[in-house]
Amino acid sequence: MFMGEMKMKKAMLIANPDSGKERSTEYQQKALEAVKRNGYETSIRLTEKQSDATKYAREACSKEMDLLIVMGGDGTVNEAINGLAEQKHRPILSIIPLGTVNNLARALSIPLQTDAAIELLEKDTFTKEIDIAKTHERYFMSSISIGPIAEAFYGVPSEQKSKLGALAYVLEGAKKLRDDEGFNVEIDANGKVIKKHAFLILVALTNSVGGYIHFNPKAEVDDGKMHIFIFEELSAFNIFSMVGSTLSGNLQNDDHITYLTANRITIRTDQILTANVDGEEGPHTPVKLKLLPSHLEVIVPKP
Structure with missing residues (x-):
């Protein structure tokens, strides 16, 4: 790296393509474009089966990503948290709720309207540290x-x-x-x-x-x-x-x-x-x- 060269920030989007129905692809693109405008290098992972979000979240940790965006319902968010928990490096988490209940999003006052949730990625970022819990080998x-x-x-x-x-x-x-x-x-x-x-x-x-x-x-x-x-x-x-x-x-x-x-x-x-x-x-x-x-x-x- 040359003197004065800035390291580019990295973001990964994990999306459940079954959430959001016919607008799923549109929402994915909007989220990626939002973080690109903030100077992030982006990648995307689409879940196909159970535990995929856990696997991809661990990949984001191992690659020392700066930001992990999870787009889906409570099941997808829970899987991603199971991938992040107790890892040496844990990226900042962004939740784009697309589920039925969206418990954590509600508790954090994250907008349930998808475009409004994506807009949080473009504004001056405000974060909050949250508790999670562990039972046996699950979080x-x-x-x-x-x-x-x-x-x-x-x-x-x-x-x-x-x-x-x-x-x-x-x-x-x-x-x-x-x-x-x-x-x-x-x-x-x-x-x-x-x-x-x-x-x-x-x-x-x-x-x-x-x-x-x-x-x-x-x-x-x-x-x-x-x-x-x-x-x-x-x-x-x-x-x-x-x-x-x-x-x-x-x-x-x-x-x-x-x-x-x-x-x-x-x-x-x-x-x-x-x-x-x-x-x-x-x-x-x-x-x-x-x-x-x-x-x-x-x-x-x-x-």
């Missing part, structure tokens, strides 16, 4: 849930999610609730052990769960905490009460819920249950969770 950005109801959620067909959005998860959960008798659980939260009979365990990192951004107003993407909700009673009557508590942003104080926070959690159950990790099938219980504070730097709108 998650939004939430992990445990219980027969949670297991029903990752069985929601893609067509149903596209048509009904977050309501699809509510309908599947309601079907499961009719036959659910609950389970016994022991939770170790930073050394404090709690034993309960529960119907659902939810551990959230942000205020957005299932696309509802006021689920837990106390949660911040960078607060260094995992927020634990133990749903001890679920019936038709109690659900109405919980919906009211959720709408008022007061779910943690609901009489049928135990709420606590921690940065290290172990969850044991009296029956083998499969965790739902950011909407996808995860590990079986017992499950260990560890917070990785301020682990990723993400482009967000200016406050």
Whole structure:
């Protein structure tokens, strides 16, 4: 390199071509053109199968890319985060949401309108460091849930999610609730052990769960905490009460819920249950969770 020569910044775009439907290619080109105008050398990777986004994100780390743009839904974003987590070099992350729920984008106030999200790449970049969490050898950005109801959620067909959005998860959960008798659980939260009979365990990192951004107003993407909700009673009557508590942003104080926070959690159950990790099938219980504070730097709108 000659004296005074500037090293060109490098950006990679990971895109799920199935997201965005007929405008997918158009959005990809707009994003690439936006970063090129800011002086980036660009490359693009299109996902074709499960874990492709993880593979490409690790490639971006190994090539010491400056910026990684992820275009797709929560599944694609989660895969990319699994590729970035705990790598020696981690590029700044940009999220262009094209999914059904877009939990992390909502929590970060990233515009859900695609052109507006792309415009963030052209403006003076403002970033925020966010927490993620690890369970066994997987990482998650939004939430992990445990219980027969949670297991029903990752069985929601893609067509149903596209048509009904977050309501699809509510309908599947309601079907499961009719036959659910609950389970016994022991939770170790930073050394404090709690034993309960529960119907659902939810551990959230942000205020957005299932696309509802006021689920837990106390949660911040960078607060260094995992927020634990133990749903001890679920019936038709109690659900109405919980919906009211959720709408008022007061779910943690609901009489049928135990709420606590921690940065290290172990969850044991009296029956083998499969965790739902950011909407996808995860590990079986017992499950260990560890917070990785301020682990990723993400482009967000200016406050």
